[in-house]
Amino acid sequence: xxxxxxxxxxxxxxxxxxxxxxxxxxxxxxxxxxxxxxxxxxxxxxxxxxxxxxxxxxxxxxxxxxxxxxxxxxxxxxxxxxxxxxxxxxxxxxxxxxxxxxxxxxxxxxxxxxxxxxxxxxxxxxxxxxxxxxxxxxxxxxxxxxxxxxxxxxxxxxxxxxxxxxxxxxxxxxxxxxxxxxxxxxxxxxxxxxxxxxxxxxxxxxxxxxxxxxxxxxxxxxxxxxxxxxxxxxxxxxxxxxxxxxxxxxxxxxxxxxxxxxxxxxxxxxxxxxxxxxxxxxxxxxxxxxxxxxxxxxxxxxxxxxxxxxxxxxxxxxxxxxxxxxxxxxxxxxxxxxxxxxxxxxxxxxxxxxxxxxxxxxxxxxxxxxxxxxxxxxxxxxxxxxxxxxxxxxxxxxxxxxxxxxxxxxxxxxxxxxxxxxxxxxxxxxxxxxxxxxxxxxxxxxxxxxxxxxxxxxxxxxxxxxxxxxxxxxxxxxxxxxxxxxx
Amino acid sequence: xxxxxxxxxxxxxxxxxxxxxxxxxxxxxxxxxxxxxxxxxxxxxxxxxxxxxxxxxxxxxxxxxxxxxxxxxxxxxxxxxxxxxxxxxxxxxxxxxxxxxxxxxxxxxxxxxxxxxxxxxxxxxxxxxxxxxxxxxxxxxxxxxxxxxxxxxxxxxxxxxxxxxxxxxxxxxxxxxxxxxxxxxxxxxxxxxxxxxxxxxxxxxxxxxxxxxxxxxxxxxxxxxxxxxxxxxxxxxxxxxxxxxxxxxxxxxxxxxxxxxxxxxxxxxxxxxxxxxxxxxxxxxxxxxxxxxxxxxxxxxxxxxxxxxxxxxxxxxxxxxxxxxxxxxxxxxxxxxxxxxxxxxxxxxxxxxxxxxxxxxxxxxxxxxxxxxxxxxxxxxxxxxxxxxxxxxxxxxxxxxxxxxxxxxxxxxxxxxxxxxxxxxxxxxxxxxxxxxxxxxxxxxxxxxxxxxxxxxxxxxxxxxxxxxxxxxxxxxxxxxxxxx
Numbered sequence: 001x002x003x004x005x006x007x008x009x010x011x012x013x014x015x016x017x018x019x020x021x022x023x024x025x026x027x028x029x030x031x032x033x034x035x036x037x038x039x040x041x042x043x044x045x046x047x048x049x050x051x052x053x054x055x056x057x058x059x060x061x062x063x064x065x066x067x068x069x070x071x072x073x074x075x076x077x078x079x080x081x082x083x084x085x086x087x088x089x090x091x092x093x094x095x096x097x098x099x100x101x102x103x104x105x106x107x108x109x110x111x112x113x114x115x116x117x118x119x120x121x122x123x124x125x126x127x128x129x130x131x132x133x134x135x136x137x138x139x140x141x142x143x144x145x146x147x148x149x150x151x152x153x154x155x156x157x158x159x160x161x162x163x164x165x166x167x168x169x170x171x172x173x174x175x176x177x178x179x180x181x182x183x184x185x186x187x188x189x190x191x192x193x194x195x196x197x198x199x200x201x202x203x204x205x206x207x208x209x210x211x212x213x214x215x216x217x218x219x220x221x222x223x224x225x226x227x228x229x230x231x232x233x234x235x236x237x238x239x240x241x242x243x244x245x246x247x248x249x250x251x252x253x254x255x256x257x258x259x260x261x262x263x264x265x266x267x268x269x270x271x272x273x274x275x276x277x278x279x280x281x282x283x284x285x286x287x288x289x290x291x292x293x294x295x296x297x298x299x300x301x302x303x304x305x306x307x308x309x310x311x312x313x314x315x316x317x318x319x320x321x322x323x324x325x326x327x328x329x330x331x332x333x334x335x336x337x338x339x340x341x342x343x344x345x346x347x348x349x350x351x352x353x354x355x356x357x358x359x360x361x362x363x364x365x366x367x368x369x370x371x372x373x374x375x376x377x378x379x380x381x382x383x384x385x386x387x388x389x390x391x392x393x394x395x396x397x398x399x400x401x402x403x404x405x406x407x408x409x410x411x412x413x414x415x416x417x418x419x420x421x422x423x424x425x426x427x428x429x430x431x432x433x434x435x436x437x438x439x440x441x442x443x444x445x446x447x448x449x450x451x452x453x454x455x456x457x458x459x460x461x462x463x464x465x466x467x468x469x470x471x472x473x474x475x476x477x478x479x480x481x482x483x484x485x486x487x
Numbered sequence: 488x489x490x491x492x493x494x495x496x497x498x499x500x501x502x503x504x505x506x507x508x509x510x511x512x513x514x515x516x517x518x519x520x521x522x523x524x525x526x527x528x529x530x531x532x533x534x535x536x537x538x539x540x541x542x543x544x545x546x547x548x549x550x551x552x553x554x555x556x557x558x559x560x561x562x563x564x565x566x567x568x569x570x571x572x573x574x575x576x577x578x579x580x581x582x583x584x585x586x587x588x589x590x591x592x593x594x595x596x597x598x599x600x601x602x603x604x605x606x607x608x609x610x611x612x613x614x615x616x617x618x619x620x621x622x623x624x625x626x627x628x629x630x631x632x633x634x635x636x637x638x639x640x641x642x643x644x645x646x647x648x649x650x651x652x653x654x655x656x657x658x659x660x661x662x663x664x665x666x667x668x669x670x671x672x673x674x675x676x677x678x679x680x681x682x683x684x685x686x687x688x689x690x691x692x693x694x695x696x697x698x699x700x701x702x703x704x705x706x707x708x709x710x711x712x713x714x715x716x717x718x719x720x721x722x723x724x725x726x727x728x729x730x731x732x733x734x735x736x737x738x739x740x741x742x743x744x745x746x747x748x749x750x751x752x753x754x755x756x757x758x759x760x761x762x763x764x765x766x767x768x769x770x771x772x773x774x775x776x777x778x779x780x781x782x783x784x785x786x787x788x789x790x791x792x793x794x795x796x797x798x799x800x801x802x803x804x805x806x807x808x809x810x811x812x813x814x815x816x817x818x819x820x821x822x823x824x825x826x827x828x829x830x831x832x833x834x835x836x837x838x839x840x841x842x843x844x845x846x847x848x849x850x851x852x853x854x855x856x857x858x859x860x861x862x863x864x865x866x867x868x869x870x871x872x873x874x875x876x877x878x879x880x881x882x883x884x885x886x887x888x889x890x891x892x893x894x895x896x897x898x899x900x901x902x903x904x905x906x907x908x909x910x911x912x913x914x915x916x917x918x919x920x921x922x923x924x925x926x927x928x929x930x931x932x933x934x935x936x937x938x939x940x941x942x943x944x945x946x947x948x949x950x951x952x953x954x955x956x957x958x959x960x961x962x963x964x965x966x967x968x969x970x971x972x
Binding site: 053056057058059060061062063064065092094096097098101102103104153155282284285286289290291292 | 566567573575580583585586587589684685686687688689691692693719720721722723799800802803805806807809811812813822826846849850851854858
């Protein structure tokens, strides 16, 4: 049996297999222009409208490094607690394809801009550190479109030359859940830094997934297969499950696993061989003679360090220490910079505990239902703060607040106005409440007698009746107090 | 004004500035002579009508403050010229018309010069005789069926035959200096990073450098002054203080220390070359220079190093010519088939040979043994020069191991062809400036050149030495216009 609940093992006959996963994440650098040209990078533009002579590899055209992209890569490296290499080299990765105009991709091979770092994952059974092997800058290729014409392939070069960061993890991941946590954490860090928008639908974040299996307890790695270009966390998890099981089946069957590149077929939910190791490309890497080695000074790096905002791990620590949040709640609130900003805006003028509950509970559920991001929330942080204050000062009950909240979701209305307009203010006048309660006791004589003779459970019935008669507006605390006296 | 085409650039500039000559008259004279000289096959693309129009426009409102006021000129067809076909001597770019201008040519037009056409060259500048051009052989005006050198063979032929007063070439392993030597003209390969490579069709990026070709040192200096600018569009362009080379030109080289590298006495070097070198040493002494024997111990390895580094870079640089985006395309059954047919038909034999060499030396398993080792040797070669320049100001060598050879003589012997670059290649590997000046004739009456190699960014110094020696040598080219009927 496994030691902890979250351990992911594949059982076959009497054997238990552990899955070893390493990811090469391709993250598009947030930048107005491309890595080596001044073309725009906006998503969804008409095909071939964001292409310069450099991107289309016209004769005599030369790459010029975009300093902003270099800064973004270094910032990301700092966010990954990684070593920043003051000298890095751009290499050419040579291969032919219709959407690769130069016939080579400019990348970094031997000397990447960022070296070893780490990412901390918060798993249900504790924290896990995942090592980062390296981060390097490279150009994206264009896009081949095969389904517009039966005979021809169309090429869109808008993406050609767009800056990517390839972030290579060490083979430290052990389950699809860890992969999920890793991608989300990486995405969160980059979004905090503003270095990658992490938009997987638009292809801003995708990964090559390296999977191998080994018998539990083994120190040796198994033969790995690389699943290319998976563009959603769900697909990554599905691909890993399929691939790990495929490899286990092969081993159990006494067969050998070929080191190969595979594709994940999202429709059939299976991985398929793309090319074997023998057919692997010889990319003929060599330093790009059009570009000098990239050298950055200590001052340059220090200046970027000073621009780094508070990152999720630090923010979480602060939330726990300063606001006494549970680690679980803190995790949720810091996972996305927009959420943590929202939270901090709400608590500027209202109770922390209520804010946590309303954001994680009501607001997330409501946004989820409408398929909205926190940035698109119909309820502004300011108005949620007001709502919480109305609860806190007893103007409305928690139950009424839910009604108000629902109305606020229809448009960013001031909760005070809603309460006034709809007359939802809580009834806290003891005299008015006494009258109400007298009537309820009067109407339920028989139950009152039962209560007095020891059926204390009926207390809840009376509270409910009072609330019902008051239209939910009665102050529950006062109702409790008065009822106790009267009964 | 008679014999306009016999005038040097400096004379033409002076005559235009003093209004003794109009740009139209000058342009018309060079166009007419070019038209009469079709047999030389120096041009790939002529643009005479436009040139005459531009000259007319210039004359209507002449700006005489420019450095090249209304001067007509043709340029090597490796420079991209806006709206004028640029082929790089290759079939694969036969239909390619750039929408942009190279920085070097733009600098020239900015100083008032007028483009007459594009000059023949070896395909993608790969060759030493202009015989690899898709557009045919170029004749050396010195003698019929004699190669003009290469790869800037159209350029050297055109300058020697006075079809253009000056021109620009490119030099990756000797492609300016060797053809200059073969045609009795002057050619300067500037320091790497001196002239922008933006808009120049790439052969080997770490070696390619544009440079001026002219009939004399002064013209060469003036053109270098125009083309050498720092350019942000070329990441290897270097921002250093550039002289006004022609203004600062001086024949006073008294006390300059000139090194004579013993390793350049190669086996089997013809006596004529040895004698020329000795004569050169005497001329230098006559000018007041001090001669110092030096050693460049890794010279022997320069040629093999070059023929690893240059093809490696070329194999990658030429990958973009794939029939997908521009240029020649041969239809195929599928993408791979289209690639293969396009590149088999679009590239000539020498280019294909170098792509294969380059692909081989970069392949996994061979990279360390060839490419990486070559890079290390390249560093040693550069160190040789650095050491030498602790003792001397410049180095004097022959430009080539022989005079011009006959068309077809070395076509089937690539190694013998490659040996032509033996004295010029180390200069490119070390990124240094080198100039070839005509210094004498061999027994057949063919010109021979001497090369002066300088320190990085020290173009002024080698121009000065060349200028001083030029006067002592007093070279006269024997050109009898044999091709004009």
